Amino acid sequence: MSIPSDRMSPEERRAGMSLAAIFALRMLGLFLILPVFSVYAETLPGGDNLALVGFALGAYGLTQAVFQIPFGIASDIFGRKRVIVIGLLVYALGSFVAAWAPDMTWIVIGRVLQGAGAISAAVTALAADLTREAQRTKVMAMIGSSIGLVFALSLVGAPLLYGWIGMGGLFTMTGALALLAIVLLLKAVPPAPPPAGHEKLPLRRVLLDADLFRLNVGIFILHAVQMAMFVVLPHALVDFGGLPAAAHWKVYLPAVLASFAIMVPAIIAAERKDKMRPIFLSAIGLLVIVQSGLFFLHENLWTLALWLLLFFVAFNVLEATLPSLVSRTAPAAAKGAALGVYNTTQAMGLFVGGTVGGYLAQNFGDNAVFAASTGLMLAWLVVANAMKFPQRRPTPAATQTA
Numbered sequence: 110m111s112i113p114s115d116r117m118s119p120e121e122r123r124a125g126m127s128l129a130a131i132f133a134l135r136m137l138g139l140f141l142i143l144p145v146f147s148v149y150a151e152t153l154p155g156g157d158n159l160a161l162v163g164f165a166l167g168a169y170g171l172t173q174a175v176f177q178i179p180f181g182i183a184s185d186i187f188g189r190k191r192v193i194v195i196g197l198l199v200y201a202l203g204s205f206v207a208a209w210a211p212d213m214t215w216i217v218i219g220r221v222l223q224g225a226g227a228i229s230a231a232v233t234a235l236a237a238d239l240t241r242e243a244q245r246t247k248v249m250a251m252i253g254s255s256i257g258l259v260f261a262l263s264l265v266g267a268p269l270l271y272g273w274i275g276m277g278g279l280f281t282m283t284g285a286l287a288l289l290a291i292v293l294l295l296k297a298v299p300p301a302p303p304p305a306g307h308e309k310l311p312l313r314r315v316l317l318d319a320d321l322f323r324l325n326v327g328i329f330i331l332h333a334v335q336m337a338m339f340v341v342l343p344h345a346l347v348d349f350g351g352l353p354a355a356a357h358w359k360v361y362l363p364a365v366l367a368s369f370a371i372m373v374p375a376i377i378a379a380e381r382k383d384k385m386r387p388i389f390l391s392a393i394g395l396l397v398i399v400q401s402g403l404f405f406l407h408e409n410l411w412t413l414a415l416w417l418l419l420f421f422v423a424f425n426v427l428e429a430t431l432p433s434l435v436s437r438t439a440p441a442a443a444k445g446a447a448l449g450v451y452n453t454t455q456a457m458g459l460f461v462g463g464t465v466g467g468y469l470a471q472n473f474g475d476n477a478v479f480a481a482s483t484g485l486m487l488a489w490l491v492v493a494n495a496m497k498f499p500q501r502r503p504t505p506a507a508t509q510t511a
Contacts, residue, residue, distance in 0.1 A: 117244050120299050124239040125248035127297035128232055133255040134290040135197070135228070138204065138283025139169070140263035141270060149276040155213030165217045167463065172224030173456035181230030181449020188304045189235035189445070193228045193294055197287045200226030204284030208277045219280070226287075229455075230448040237436035237444060238302050246385075246433040250376045253428030254369055261365040265358040315447045320438050323496045325454040327393075328431050330489045332458035334400065334482040335424065337466025341475045342413070350410035360414050368421035375426050386498045389430055393493055395423040397486045404479035437499040 117125070146166060150156035184192040203222025210216045233252070240248045270279060315321055346352045346360060379388045399420045406412050432448065439447030469477040 117247060121240050121244050121248065123297065124236065124299050125251040127293055128236050128239075128248070129251040129255040131193075131290045131293055131298075132229075132232060132252050133259045134286040134293070135200065136256050137259040137263060138279075138286045139223075140260050141267045141279050141283070142276070143263070143267070145267050145271040145276065145279075149271070150213065150216075153213050153216065154211070158213070161213050161217070165213060165220050167460055168217055168220040169224040170456045170460040172221050173227050173229075174453045174460070176225050176227035177230050177452040177456065178446065178449035180227045181234065181445040181447070181452070183445075184231035184234055184304075185443065185445035186304055189231050189238065189301045190294060190298070192231045193235070194291055196226040196228035196231065197291050197294075198226070200228075201284040201287040204280050204287060208280035208284065223283075224456075227452070229452040230445055233432045233448045233452070234436070234445040235298070235301055237433075237448075239299055242437060245436060246376055246379055246430055249431075249433045250372070250425070250429035252432075253425055254372070256428070258365060258369075261358070261362045264361050314440055315443055315450050318438070320496050321435065321447055321450070323492050324431060324435050324438065325451055326492050327427070327489050328451055329454040329458040329461075330485045331396075331424070331427055331431075332455050333462030333465070334396070334485055336459050336462030337469070337478050337482055338400075338403075338420070340463060340466040341470050341478050342417070345407055345475060346410070346413060349408040350413050352410060360410075360417060364414065364417040364421050367418055368425055371422045372425045372429070376429055379430060385430065385434070388426065389434075389498070390490065390493060392423040392426040392430075393486060393490045395419055396427075397483060397490060399423065400479050400483040400486055404476055404483060407475070407479070434499065 143166070146162075150162045150165070155161055180192055180196060200223050203219045203224075203226065205219075206222060207216050207219025210219055233249070236248050236252065237245060267279075270282075274282070343357060346357055350360075352360065375388050375392075379385045399416050402412075402419075403416050407416065432451065435447055435451045436444055465481075466478050469481060
């Protein structure tokens with residue numbers, strides 16, 4: 110049976126759903142830890158050292174930044190699935206070390222190991238391998254949406270699970286979810302194409318490509334702003350919204366779910382109607398509005414909820430389109446390397462955003478964070494506007510025997 114190029118084939122749907130599930134299983138374990146870790150740290154030797162607690166949380170992002178490029182290049186050479194399995198095993202080992210850890214030093218070691226299992230580049234490269242260009246952004250949207258959804262669910266579930274099984278149980282569950290992701294990878298994800306090898310000095314080509322550089326600047330700014338924003342928003346919801354921390358999910362969850370419903374038509378228009386450039390730039394522009402809106406008006410619950418909804422709409426559109434654009438812009442044999450650089454700059458953005466956002470909020474107040482975020486988003490809009498967007502190439506219809 111012939112499948113039109115504007116419709117996903119069964120194999121593409123299977124690839125998208127299974128790879129999104131792998132991302133979700135891995136990210137759920139990480140997100141479940143964040144809302145309760147600082148409370149748990151106080152019960153451990155060394156947990157009264159806030160700098161060490163902060164480093165334990167940030168160590169994951171640092172080692173992610175170090176290992177994303179090597180894992181991406183390795184996936185080009187040795188194959189995507191093999192590298193993903195190795196990364197998930199390292200991540201699971203780190204989870205089990207953290208579950209056993211008797212003090213903060215061993216927690217840090219566990220978090221370093223978790224971050225060393227840097228599979229994001231290999232997974233997104235595999236998603237690109239298994240999909241046609243016309244369907245790639247939809248698959249990336251599945252992956253991005255799964256991350257947003259498990260983030261929202263973790264805000265609801267983390268306090269409950271921590272009360273039932275403790276932090277050791279949460280870390281153990283994180284490791285078990287990583288092992289489950291390996292089973293899903295081997296059983297549910299369609300067969301990967303053979304390794305393409307890599308061209309001579311693919312990393313240099315990736316680093317010197319102007320449009321890839323613009324995309325990497327974008328993902329750095331997007332996640333720096335996200336992390337900085339969430340340094341100050343939780344206490345804004347408490348102080349100005351009158352919403353206790355345990356009830357924040359009542360804002361986050363509806364905002365994330367509603368944003369998915371708004372995002373889908375934008376993704377369809379970007380792909381089917383070749384509207385990638387206007388939709389991409391509009392999403393960045395919407396984030397400029399959100400950050401400047403937060404600067405001027407963030408002192409009641411309803412405005413905070415509105416800004417969060419608009420933030421998640423734009424964020425999810427960009428989370429879906431950015432890796433798709435990277436995979437379409439990169440040289441074919443350096444796709445894993447390009448996505449490795451992309452995910453490295455993403456991890457660096459998380460680390461820098463959290464660190465600088467905390468410093469600005471501590472010393473200059475919430476509005477300094479929103480002002481800096483507005484400036485960063487405006488800078489990205491200028492950079493992105495100069496980018497040459499890859500044109501959608503005609504794709505022959507996928508075929509499948511009835």
